Amino acid sequence: MANGLIYTNRLNLDHSLALYQRAVAVIPGATQTRSKRPTQYALGAYPIYLDHTQGSHVWDVDGHEYIDYVLACGPILLGYNYPAVSNAIQKQLERGIIYGQLSPLEVEAAEAIVEAVPCAEMVRFFKGGAEANAAAVRIARGYTGREKVASAGYRGWHDQWAIVEEGTRRGIPQGLRDYTLPFQYGDLASLEGLFAQNPGQVAAVILEPATVDGGSAEFLVAVRDLAHAQGALLIYDEVVTGFRLARGGAQAYFNVIPDLAVFAKAVANGMPLAVVAGRREVMALAADLFITLTYGDESLSLAAAVASLSEMRTKDVHGTLWRIGQRLMDGLDAAAEEAGVPLKSRGLAPMSRLALDGEAVAPYGVTPAQVWTFLLQEMARRGVLWRPGGINFVTYSHTEADVDYTVRMAGETFLALREALDKGQLLQRTWAGKQESAFKRW
Numbered sequence: 325m326a327n328g329l330i331y332t333n334r335l336n337l338d339h340s341l342a343l344y345q346r347a348v349a350v351i352p353g354a355t356q357t358r359s360k361r362p363t364q365y366a367l368g369a370y371p372i373y374l375d376h377t378q379g380s381h382v383w384d385v386d387g388h389e390y391i392d393y394v395l396a397c398g399p400i401l402l403g404y405n406y407p408a409v410s411n412a413i414q415k416q417l418e419r420g421i422i423y424g425q426l427s428p429l430e431v432e433a434a435e436a437i438v439e440a441v442p443c444a445e446m447v448r449f450f451k452g453g454a455e456a457n458a459a460a461v462r463i464a465r466g467y468t469g470r471e472k473v474a475s476a477g478y479r480g481w482h483d484q485w486a487i488v489e490e491g492t493r494r495g496i497p498q499g500l501r502d503y504t505l506p507f508q509y510g511d512l513a514s515l516e517g518l519f520a521q522n523p524g525q526v527a528a529v530i531l532e533p534a535t536v537d538g539g540s541a542e543f544l545v546a547v548r549d550l551a552h553a554q555g556a557l558l559i560y561d562e563v564v565t566g567f568r569l570a571r572g573g574a575q576a577y578f579n580v581i582p583d584l585a586v587f588a589k590a591v592a593n594g595m596p597l598a599v600v601a602g603r604r605e606v607m608a609l610a611a612d613l614f615i616t617l618t619y620g621d622e623s624l625s626l627a628a629a630v631a632s633l634s635e636m637r638t639k640d641v642h643g644t645l646w647r648i649g650q651r652l653m654d655g656l657d658a659a660a661e662e663a664g665v666p667l668k669s670r671g672l673a674p675m676s677r678l679a680l681d682g683e684a685v686a687p688y689g690v691t692p693a694q695v696w697t698f699l700l701q702e703m704a705r706r707g708v709l710w711r712p713g714g715i716n717f718v719t720y721s722h723t724e725a726d727v728d729y730t731v732r733m734a735g736e737t738f739l740a741l742r743e744a745l746d747k748g749q750l751l752q753r754t755w756a757g758k759q760e761s762a763f764k765r766w
């Protein structure tokens with residue numbers, strides 16, 4: 325097989341599985357990220373541990389090579405081990421990782437973000453999306469003198485956000501939940517209802533400007549106007565959309581500008597860096613609020629951000645993400661139609677989702693999770709790593725050849741799915757273990 329990609333009847337994952345057994349004994353849940361839990365993938369038929377990566381490809385500890393669309397759940401935007409970023413990290417490593425005084429890179433990275441992002445006049449740095457969202461909310465509370473926040477979707481694991489599902493609520497003080505008011509993306513009436521029930525109490529509306537199912541400028545305009553009319557700030561959680569839909573994030577793509585925005589995943593091409601940026605008048609307050617962390621000025625991540633932002637400015641990164649992402653969506657849709665399986669691409673090309681119609685497979689006596697386990701198993705043994713639920717990110721390093729290979733393998737996989745459904749043999753043909761469903765984000 326070209327590129328050393330695998331095509332095997334059944335993957336030998338002995339090394340992955342041995343490591344997993346050791347992990348289960350010493351790491352609760354075996355991973356640090358819920359979305360990376362092996363039980364959410366096709367356990368036993370999908371690699372668990374990776375050894376190294378390059379560009380759009382990854383190699384597992386059992387020696388198999390794959391084209392990757394998981395991409396660390398979003399941070400890898402330019403590609404793995406991307407030369408300009410890796411060189412910047414190595415150069416900085418020789419000077420030191422973090423200092424007791426300040427690094428000039430803080431200023432450079434902040435200026436690069438101000439140059440790229442429409443709402444950004446001032447910037448603070450953090451390490452993760454959940455933490456940066458918490459900081460943005462504190463700034464909004466400080467600025468407005470109000471305490472409640474209307475929020476659509478996932479914000480991270482911190483206390484106030486775990487309001488969405490029963491299973492994620494344990495361990496969170498009941499009282500904190502009163503401060504986060506959930507509403508649905510696309511449902512303006514639900515947001516209007518929250519304002520009506522909490523008059524003069526909502527500090528901010530926070531939402532992802534687009535999800536993997538897409539987004540609407542019209543909705544964002546309505547949310548912005550409603551928030552401002554009610555004296556609340558508009559905050560975008562651009563943890564996923566930031567630097568992905570455009571160099572200036574979803575706010576640049578939709579041209580609807582928030583007061584504050586939070587970035588994390590793609591700003592430093594995999595290095596742990598998060599950002600809160602926004603209007604000067606609002607952000608300036610952060611100097612007086614108690615928002616402080618040890619690692620915000622860690623310089624390897626800042627060097628990676630400066631290098632990543634420079635690549636985005638000087639190369640056609642976003643043209644490529646849209647072109648490659650669209651090629652993938654179109655190819656997968658054609659393959660699904662040809663095989664007659666109920667899968668259809670949704671969303672925006674750099675962050676799309678191959679959506680499975682659960683109602684269409686129900687008559688075959690199988691659940692969407694079981695179908696996804698089969699799809700992940702079949703794609704992995706053909707050398708492609710997909711994510712349960714069908715989220716497909718792409719990088720600047722994905723080539724047309726990568727996408728065309730993926731679409732060919734998807735075509736085979738979809739035919740195998742069609743046959744397995746028709747013969748009522750999906751479960752017999754799935755050797756992976758039972759799949760635990762993911763927590764709900766959108």
Ligand SMILES: Cc1ncc(COP(=O)(O)O)c(C=O)c1O
Nearest residue numbers: 452453454478479480561563588
């Ligand atoms: C929209 C959104 N917000 C916030 C977060 C939390 O970011 P982190 O995991 O870096 O804390 C995520 C993570 O997936 C996310 O998708």
